[in-house]
Amino acid sequence: MANMGDKIIAPDPDMYEPTDSYAIDDWQSETTSIGSSLYRGLEENGRKYQVLKATDSFTPSDDKQFECYEAGHLTALVMDSHRANPLFRAPVENPKQILDVGTGRGSWAVDVADMFPEATVRGVDLYPPPVTWLPPNCILEVDDVLQDWTWHEPFDLVHLRILEGAFNDEERKKLYAQIYKNLRPGGWIEQLEVTPNFTTDDNSLPPGNILGTFGQTMIDASMKSGRGFDLFHKCEGLIKEAGFVDMKVHNSKWPVGPWPRDKQLKEAGIVNHQHWSMGVDGYGMYLLTKYGEPVPWSMEEVQVWSAKVRKEMLNSRFHIYHTAKRVWARKPFPEEEKAAAAAAAAAAAASVKEEPKSPEVKREVID
Numbered sequence: 237m238a239n240m241g242d243k244i245i246a247p248d249p250d251m252y253e254p255t256d257s258y259a260i261d262d263w264q265s266e267t268t269s270i271g272s273s274l275y276r277g278l279e280e281n282g283r284k285y286q287v288l289k290a291t292d293s294f295t296p297s298d299d300k301q302f303e304c305y306e307a308g309h310l311t312a313l314v315m316d317s318h319r320a321n322p323l324f325r326a327p328v329e330n331p332k333q334i335l336d337v338g339t340g341r342g343s344w345a346v347d348v349a350d351m352f353p354e355a356t357v358r359g360v361d362l363y364p365p366p367v368t369w370l371p372p373n374c375i376l377e378v379d380d381v382l383q384d385w386t387w388h389e390p391f392d393l394v395h396l397r398i399l400e401g402a403f404n405d406e407e408r409k410k411l412y413a414q415i416y417k418n419l420r421p422g423g424w425i426e427q428l429e430v431t432p433n434f435t436t437d438d439n440s441l442p443p444g445n446i447l448g449t450f451g452q453t454m455i456d457a458s459m460k461s462g463r464g465f466d467l468f469h470k471c472e473g474l475i476k477e478a479g480f481v482d483m484k485v486h487n488s489k490w491p492v493g494p495w496p497r498d499k500q501l502k503e504a505g506i507v508n509h510q511h512w513s514m515g516v517d518g519y520g521m522y523l524l525t526k527y528g529e530p531v532p533w534s535m536e537e538v539q540v541w542s543a544k545v546r547k548e549m550l551n552s553r554f555h556i557y558h559t560a561k562r563v564w565a566r567k568p569f570p571e572e573e574k575a576a577a578a579a580a581a582a583a584a585a586a587s588v589k590e591e592p593k594s595p596e597v598k599r600e601v602i603d
């Protein structure tokens with residue numbers, strides 16, 4: 237498949253010819269509004285934020301942001317549209333209980349509920365999404381996943397996606413420990429994260445272009461905020477530390493714009509362009525007005541910056557992509573847990589001087 241992590245994506249040479257066969261402007265049009273929010277949140281700098289959690293959440297909870305999440309969801313689906321199940325890769329059979337942590341608009345939870353009508357699929361977030369209809373087996377709940385979980389049934393699958401900037405290191409440890417505790421033995425965790433760093437394989441992005449600095453600008457501000465954009469790099473370690481085994485990792489390049497020659501990647505690039513062009517203002521506004529370098533930016537500065545980013549993103553001669561990583565791993569069965577604990581204890585006893593080694597977690601990188 238063309239979406240392998242290290243494979244170069246070939247640009248479409250026909251993109252730049254005057255032709256009627258491809259409606260060049262179609263991919264640039266904004267999608268129609270998905271729905272209007274009935275809920276009041278905290279308004280700041282023209283965006284609306286959740287008020288459930290005492291600490292700030294950097295992502296807005298408004299229609300524009302929900303549209304961005306929907307486009308992100310569609311990008312993930314198109315990228316895996318060659319698979320029988322484009323929603324997750326964990327080998328879960330006959331699931332009964334599924335949870336989507338930080339569900340956003342709830343699109344993943346809704347689609348999984350449709351795919352597994354026998355399962356109860358819950359999506360949880362700090363803010364109620366503007367959905368008017370849900371499959372009967374899908375429940376979208378408003379809650380803070382950092383609080384102690386009160387769900388009674390153990391989950392077969394817990395899913396997380398694009399949670400960069402949502403948690404600090406301590407909160408992450410608590411979150412992954414709760415996921416572990418609330419999965420049934422043999423149940424699966426699956427996480428999909430993306431970096432905000434745009435890059436190319438063919439140097440088609442000129443040096444100094446704002447798209448080249450976009451990711452680092454966001455990362456720097458997020459690191460200053462204490463809830464860093466480093467989950468992409470840390471999620472494997474966090475999953476392993478929580479005790480999961482049989483970890484699998486799949487990396488892919490998500491193009492931005494219609495530039496790839498491959499049809500599937502072209503479609504993904506078109507939707508991903510919508511994802512980013514609708515999201516850039518929302519992702520940047522809170523972080524840059526609070527933690528922008530060298531000093532916090534004004535709302536107007538963020539708006540000008542995001543307008544420039546959006547404008548440059550329209551140039552399909554820049555063959556930009558960013559990287560996505562999907563990780564899935566299994567909660568061990570009690571006998572495996574006992575064996576791992578015994579092995580760790582034996583290793584600790586055997587080496588008084590040496591650091592005790594945690595048992596090796598099998599990790600497979602999949603292309």
Ligand SMILES: C[S@@+](CC[C@H](N)C(=O)[O-])C[C@H]1O[C@@H](n2cnc3c(N)ncnc32)[C@H](O)[C@@H]1O
Binds near residue numbers: 286337362398399400
């Ligand atoms: C970037 S969005 C991703 C949404 C969704 N997972 C998706 O892929 O479309 C991150 C989401 O995490 C939610 N979130 C952040 N902290 C949370 C918390 N403590 N409890 C529940 N949800 C949280 C935010 O409100 C936001 O909707």
